[in-house]
Amino acid sequence: MDRRTFLAGIGAAGVLSLPASAAWAQLKKPVVGLVMKSLANEFFKNMQEGALRHVEERGDCTLIPLGIQSETDIDGQIALVENLITRKVDAIVIAPADSRALISPLVRAAKAGIKLVNIDVLLDANALKKHHVEIVFVGPDNKEGAKMSADVLAKALGAGGKVVILEGNPGAANGVQRKEGFMESIAQYKLDLLDSRTAHWETEEANTVFSNMLTAHPDIQGVMAGNDDMAIGVVKAIEAAGKKGQIKVIGFDGIAAIQPLIKNGEVLATVDQFGAQLAADGIDAAMKEIGGQTLTGWVKTPMKLETAATI
Amino acid sequence: MSSSSSATVRRILREAGIGLALLAMIVFFAAAAPDFSTHENISNILTQITINLILATGMTFAILIGGIDLSVGAVMALCAVVAGRLLTLDGMSEPLAVALGVAGSLAVGMGCGAANGWISSFWGIPSFIVTLGMLNIARGGALQVTNARTIYDFPDSFNAFGTATVLGVPVMFVIALVLLGLGWLVLTRTVFGRMIYAIGNNEEAVRLSGHRPLLTKVLAFTVTGLFVGIAAIVYMARLTIANPILGVGFELNAIAAVIIGGTSLSGGRGSLIGTLLGAAIIGVLANGLILMGVSDFIRQIVTGVVIILAVVLDSYRARLARG
Numbered sequence A: 001m002d003r004r005t006f007l008a009g010i011g012a013a014g015v016l017s018l019p020a021s022a023a024w025a026q027l028k029k030p031v032v033g034l035v036m037k038s039l040a041n042e043f044f045k046n047m048q049e050g051a052l053r054h055v056e057e058r059g060d061c062t063l064i065p066l067g068i069q070s071e072t073d074i075d076g077q078i079a080l081v082e083n084l085i086t087r088k089v090d091a092i093v094i095a096p097a098d099s100r101a102l103i104s105p106l107v108r109a110a111k112a113g114i115k116l117v118n119i120d121v122l123l124d125a126n127a128l129k130k131h132h133v134e135i136v137f138v139g140p141d142n143k144e145g146a147k148m149s150a151d152v153l154a155k156a157l158g159a160g161g162k163v164v165i166l167e168g169n170p171g172a173a174n175g176v177q178r179k180e181g182f183m184e185s186i187a188q189y190k191l192d193l194l195d196s197r198t199a200h201w202e203t204e205e206a207n208t209v210f211s212n213m214l215t216a217h218p219d220i221q222g223v224m225a226g227n228d229d230m231a232i233g234v235v236k237a238i239e240a241a242g243k244k245g246q247i248k249v250i251g252f253d254g255i256a257a258i259q260p261l262i263k264n265g266e267v268l269a270t271v272d273q274f275g276a277q278l279a280a281d282g283i284d285a286a287m288k289e290i291g292g293q294t295l296t297g298w299v300k301t302p303m304k305l306e307t308a309a310t311i
Numbered sequence B: 001m002s003s004s005s006s007a008t009v010r011r012i013l014r015e016a017g018i019g020l021a022l023l024a025m026i027v028f029f030a031a032a033a034p035d036f037s038t039h040e041n042i043s044n045i046l047t048q049i050t051i052n053l054i055l056a057t058g059m060t061f062a063i064l065i066g067g068i069d070l071s072v073g074a075v076m077a078l079c080a081v082v083a084g085r086l087l088t089l090d091g092m093s094e095p096l097a098v099a100l101g102v103a104g105s106l107a108v109g110m111g112c113g114a115a116n117g118w119i120s121s122f123w124g125i126p127s128f129i130v131t132l133g134m135l136n137i138a139r140g141g142a143l144q145v146t147n148a149r150t151i152y153d154f155p156d157s158f159n160a161f162g163t164a165t166v167l168g169v170p171v172m173f174v175i176a177l178v179l180l181g182l183g184w185l186v187l188t189r190t191v192f193g194r195m196i197y198a199i200g201n202n203e204e205a206v207r208l209s210g211h212r213p214l215l216t217k218v219l220a221f222t223v224t225g226l227f228v229g230i231a232a233i234v235y236m237a238r239l240t241i242a243n244p245i246l247g248v249g250f251e252l253n254a255i256a257a258v259i260i261g262g263t264s265l266s267g268g269r270g271s272l273i274g275t276l277l278g279a280a281i282i283g284v285l286a287n288g289l290i291l292m293g294v295s296d297f298i299r300q301i302v303t304g305v306v307i308i309l310a311v312v313l314d315s316y317r318a319r320l321a322r323g
Helices: A002-012 A020-028 A042-058 A074-086 A103-111 A125-130 A142-157 A173-188 A203-216 A228-240 A256-263 A275-290 B002-032 B039-064 B072-087 B094-122 B127-146 B156-163 B171-189 B191-208 B213-239 B250-260 B272-291 B296-322
Strands: A031-038 A062-068 A091-094 A115-119 A136-139 A162-167 A192-198 A222-225 A248-250 A269-272 A298-300 A304-307
Touching (some): A031 A042, A042 A062, A115 A275, A142 A248, A142 A269, A142 A304, A162 A173, A162 A228, A173 A192, A192 A203, A203 A228, A203 B039, B002 B272, B039 B171, B039 B191, B039 B213, B072 B094, B094 B127, B094 B156, B094 B213, B156 B171, B171 B191, B171 B213, B191 B213
Parallel strands (some): A031 A062, A091 A115, A162 A222, A222 A248
């Protein structure tokens, strides 16, 4: 019965189609659960595809990729972790939907002997310490990346340049870190911050909010957008206001739709975090842990500044 | 005759009340925020309310007939990505691609609307539940069609349409206004329109008088869907992208505009003039508060207060009217 359940679990991961002998070899491979946020998000969709490619290349583990319905479906993500504990996977690689709420199911997983790797958004260090659990973090430095992108704008404008910020969802860890990066750049290059507002990562909302900011502050020279979707909305608002070329924009994420805008100069820079690579690095870390190594601290993953010169 | 004319007076009074509230808001912001009453800002506000106005016009049909459509935001995303696929097909002339894209968007919108109307009235299921289901179907469908990627690179002539103006007024807003006018004519001057009010007021009475509400209900929801398809085209032309996660929560803004505009959530009472005023109130509020430098969080609280205030005032007026 136990083995049948196990086989069913493996089957769900899509390996039963292999010939019988290969399937037996497969059974001995460690199983890694990859828990992401919303697969409706291009970033996580890329991550999932990159992870599947990577596991196929490695060939020494089986991957169960899982995602939730929406970015804020914290309950749903907790249920996914609990499912993986029940299925007795060897390791869980997780991009937490919330940096605190996921800690108690992860502590349970750690107690069940499952190796853990935290990717994308950092889990709350103090809360982990309270439970005496240490989880390695594999991910980009959102703050540093945002600063890289913002520095391009700051250098183009020079000291005293008047800028506004479009923030992500209030309270979202990556949104907060990106704003911190923007603020650091503003302080270093002595820019003048006129206003900072959320557009909830959304193109249409960014378009509306930025048009209104521009009315209130017609002298805006630069815009720092927390993601590329919002940067696109800003660019369209600038065009509509007849100020094309007069206001400089930077974004974050490096999605495909931003590339033509960077090429034609409407967006100065964005930062690619290599979502596909991120999960692959997480899986590598998990396999090292399964192999007996103990990883701690922050394994920083590469980011790339994209400008007209690099595309 | 006299009862119908007193009903007209009451309706005009209700709309005048909402209009006064809008006017008061405009006067307040004009005094509090120096940039509010500039020509550029008025033009901005008109652009900003256009999508919600189109969605709310369609939503008015669903609410007047005693239903609701929670799927409009998600269906809008599905319309947009289908249109986006058609617009970016290889080897097609620009006009043909644009025509196909627009037709695709309208067809998807009307199809989803007709399905909403038919399923809810044929089986007597509350449209609240059916459209909640449709919300998930359409959102999932939009993600499936695009594999969660953003579609871009539309023809230039299509994108140019999004920012075009006529005498300083955004073309998209003019279109929305014309559509609203047509909707108003349909609701007030046609048998179909009067039937919508009758069903919203008392579906059982309509049934007993020998009419079958099914077709009217299906058509009303199809109209809602048609407007969703139009809104999707406006969105794409304005922002030059189609993204499967666009429009999240747009249904709530559309419902808010309809309700602030004095249309009764239980159906049968209200008008598109009210909806126009309701959409304007939401747009002016969002714009004016940002110009005043009010923080995001306070802005959200104020919007919530205004929605509740509008409904409270409406129930107060209804009580007064009953004496």
